[in-house]
Amino acid sequence: MSPTPMPSLTGGMSFDNMMCSRCGEGFEPHEKIVNSTGELWHQQCFVCAQCFRPFKEGIFYEFENRKYCEHDFQVLFAPCCGKCGEFVIGRVIKAMNANWHPNCFRCEMCSGELADSGFIRNAGRALCHECNAKVKAVGLGKYVCHKCHGLIDDQPLKFRGEVYHPYHFICTACGVELDSSAREVRSRPGFANNDMNELYCLRCHDKMGIPICGACRRPIEERVVTALGKHWHVEHFVCAKCEKPFFGHRHYEKKGLAYCETHYHQLFGNLCFVCNQVIAGDVFTALNKAWCVHHFACSMCDQKMNQKTKFYEFDLKPACKKCYEKLPIEFRRRLRRQHEATPKKLVPA
Amino acid sequence: MNQAPVSCIPNTSKMSKTKKVLEESREIQNPELDLADKGIATFEEMPGLLNMLYITRLTLSHNKIKNVPPGLANLVNLEILTLANNHLEELPLSLSSMPKLRILNLSFNRLYGLPRGFGAFPMLEVLDLTYNNLSEKTLPGNFFMMETLRALYMGDNDFEYLSSDIGNLKNLQILVLRENDLIELPKEIGELTRLREFNVQGNRLTILPPEIGNLDMISNKSVFRLDGNEWVTPIADQLQVGISHLMDYLRSETYRILYSRYLTNKPEIPPPCIDKAKKISRIR
Ligand SMILES: [Zn+2]
Ligand SMILES: [Zn+2]
Ligand SMILES: [Zn+2]
Ligand SMILES: [Zn+2]
Ligand SMILES: [Zn+2]
Ligand SMILES: [Zn+2]
Ligand SMILES: [Zn+2]
Ligand SMILES: [Zn+2]
Numbered sequence: 001m002s003p004t005p006m007p008s009l010t011g012g013m014s015f016d017n018m019m020c021s022r023c024g025e026g027f028e029p030h031e032k033i034v035n036s037t038g039e040l041w042h043q044q045c046f047v048c049a050q051c052f053r054p055f056k057e058g059i060f061y062e063f064e065n066r067k068y069c070e071h072d073f074q075v076l077f078a079p080c081c082g083k084c085g086e087f088v089i090g091r092v093i094k095a096m097n098a099n100w101h102p103n104c105f106r107c108e109m110c111s112g113e114l115a116d117s118g119f120i121r122n123a124g125r126a127l128c129h130e131c132n133a134k135v136k137a138v139g140l141g142k143y144v145c146h147k148c149h150g151l152i153d154d155q156p157l158k159f160r161g162e163v164y165h166p167y168h169f170i171c172t173a174c175g176v177e178l179d180s181s182a183r184e185v186r187s188r189p190g191f192a193n194n195d196m197n198e199l200y201c202l203r204c205h206d207k208m209g210i211p212i213c214g215a216c217r218r219p220i221e222e223r224v225v226t227a228l229g230k231h232w233h234v235e236h237f238v239c240a241k242c243e244k245p246f247f248g249h250r251h252y253e254k255k256g257l258a259y260c261e262t263h264y265h266q267l268f269g270n271l272c273f274v275c276n277q278v279i280a281g282d283v284f285t286a287l288n289k290a291w292c293v294h295h296f297a298c299s300m301c302d303q304k305m306n307q308k309t310k311f312y313e314f315d316l317k318p319a320c321k322k323c324y325e326k327l328p329i330e331f332r333r334r335l336r337r338q339h340e341a342t343p344k345k346l347v348p349a
Numbered sequence: 350m351n352q353a354p355v356s357c358i359p360n361t362s363k364m365s366k367t368k369k370v371l372e373e374s375r376e377i378q379n380p381e382l383d384l385a386d387k388g389i390a391t392f393e394e395m396p397g398l399l400n401m402l403y404i405t406r407l408t409l410s411h412n413k414i415k416n417v418p419p420g421l422a423n424l425v426n427l428e429i430l431t432l433a434n435n436h437l438e439e440l441p442l443s444l445s446s447m448p449k450l451r452i453l454n455l456s457f458n459r460l461y462g463l464p465r466g467f468g469a470f471p472m473l474e475v476l477d478l479t480y481n482n483l484s485e486k487t488l489p490g491n492f493f494m495m496e497t498l499r500a501l502y503m504g505d506n507d508f509e510y511l512s513s514d515i516g517n518l519k520n521l522q523i524l525v526l527r528e529n530d531l532i533e534l535p536k537e538i539g540e541l542t543r544l545r546e547f548n549v550q551g552n553r554l555t556i557l558p559p560e561i562g563n564l565d566m567i568s569n570k571s572v573f574r575l576d577g578n579e580w581v582t583p584i585a586d587q588l589q590v591g592i593s594h595l596m597d598y599l600r601s602e603t604y605r606i607l608y609s610r611y612l613t614n615k616p617e618i619p620p621p622c623i624d625k626a627k628k629i630s631r632i633r
Binding site: 299315322 | 381383385386406408410411429431433434451452454456457474475477479480499502504505520523525527528545546548550551570572577628629
């Protein structure tokens with residue numbers, strides 16, 4: 001319903017057999033007559049059927065042959081919007097047992113306009129088709145395709161953070177239609193930007209030489225750790241005992257497994273202070289340290305020592321007698337004062 | 350006039366000893382070269398040494414070497430270099446480029462500083478700087494970038510402060526700061542979670558950052574030496590009972606409060622140790 005435009009005023013004519021539509025009286029010769037859609041009124045009779053006041057700017061609304069001013073028309077007849085509570089003038093959406101401005105009738109999940117696209121009633125809510133499908137899919141434990149909004153019955157394809165029917169895509173390299181085994185590849189390594197991702201079929205993906213993690217079998221797109229003849233995600237290369245990732249810290253290999261320092265020691269023995277390798281054979285232990293057979297030596301002259309060699313100690317390092325005696329006298333005096341520097345015999349492990 | 354015949358047989362007995370060792374080593378391509386206590390003063394007394402690229406260890410302890418030529422860095426396979434007890438006053442810049450060097454012993458020398466970029470060693474694991482004249486003022490900026498370091502010996506030097514960059518040395522297991530002039534320790538030492546030998550004996554320390562309490566210094570594999578400092582009474586008291594009591598105390602709320610209060614009160618700094626004035630490393 002829209003307001004009717006300003007009626008025209010007719011004057012200076014004889015209207016003997018004409019009457020006012022409201023009061024039924026005739027018109028005086030020079031009287032101004034209101035003419036609106038073929039009917040005539042005294043100017044004082046062309047008023048709102050409710051408040052009897054002239055129409056503001058001549059705008060009136062008609063309902064069942066009566067004319068009303070905008071205010072009264074809205075009060076008497078116009079519907080209220082179920083969302084914003086204002087009168088709805090113009091297009092009214094009647095839905096869900098209420099009236100709405102087209103603008104105000106929206107999907108309760110995504111707030112998309114429903115006026116033209118239609119809606120579905122779902123548990124007392126008005127939803128767009130897409131959201132309704134999603135709700136249904138979740139209920140069924142399934143996904144909804146981001147492209148066609150249909151249910152995905154088989155395995156979905158994840159791409160740029162959304163799920164799809166795999167058959168909407170082809171392999172970037174060979175053009176074959178994809179299935180759910182397709183791989184998403186960041187085309188700019190090191191960038192996390194999803195928009196740069198591309199899809200490849202498994203065969204092309206493997207040919208690209210993208211390493212596969214030995215633990216989770218997924219491709220590795222960030223830093224690759226190569227160890228034990230395999231590739232690993234940094235966070236999936238872990239100690240076989242405590243399962244903590246090494247994160248670049250040294251690891252020790254034994255029988256195809258990797259261990260952190262602590263657990264390698266716990267399980268398999270000591271590290272040599274000089275070569276920093278795990279000691280396979282005999283171990284010399286002294287001064288809070290261990291040495292392999294090849295590396296138990298004087299810390300100053302590198303001369304090999306054995307079980308029988310007497311040695312001196314400072315800063316928990318072994319020094320042979322010859323070297324110790326070459327140290328500055330004042331140093332040795334200070335050292336003696338600190339701890340009685342008696343020659344110590346090695347305790348064989 | 351008759352000229353003396355040219356001879357390739359060395360004629361001074363002292364020279365011959367060093368050269369003999371070199372020759373023998375070359376003959377059998379021995380990767381380990383022992384030249385300790387040979388009275389060597391310069392590298393010129395060791396002809397051809399810098400071409401013996403196959404050597405992995407070079408031991409030159411107890412000599413009188415004052416200067417190391419930059420060409421030593423040619424020995425790209427060297428893993429162990431021992432220059433202990435010489436007369437070194439400075440080192441060449443090239444040293445830190447040695448690609449395989451793992452153990453470097455420069456103890457008992459006369460080093461007042463280290464060359465620029467010294468911290469660039471790619472593989473260094475053990476660095477022994479005991480008994481020199483080093484201080485925080487003479488360390489190169491990248492000194493604490495040697496992440497591969499597992500043992501750092503800096504006892505008997507002249508440090509009053511230690512850079513907070515020490516926290517970078519994540520692999521450090523041994524840190525010896527014995528008998529310096531240390532006035533305080535940076536809290537970053539608490540980040541050295543692998544530390545198991547820590548020696549700050551004989552400094553001017555009065556208080557420890559509470560972060561030291563994070564270190565595992567009470568296992569049977571750990572040694573923590575703290576005596577010979579000017580500890581505040583509560584620390585001295587805990588030390589009397591034992592390291593484990595001290596570590597518990599450092600982690601307590603009581604200590605945190607004491608520590609922050611102590612710092613705001615601007616404590617008096619104990620005087621330096623006079624004892625070290627007699628160090629022979631000071632001879633110039
Ligand atoms: Zn009215
Ligand atoms: Zn509305
Ligand atoms: Zn929606
Ligand atoms: Zn689809
Ligand atoms: Zn993985
Ligand atoms: Zn472990
Ligand atoms: Zn060894
Ligand atoms: Zn020795």
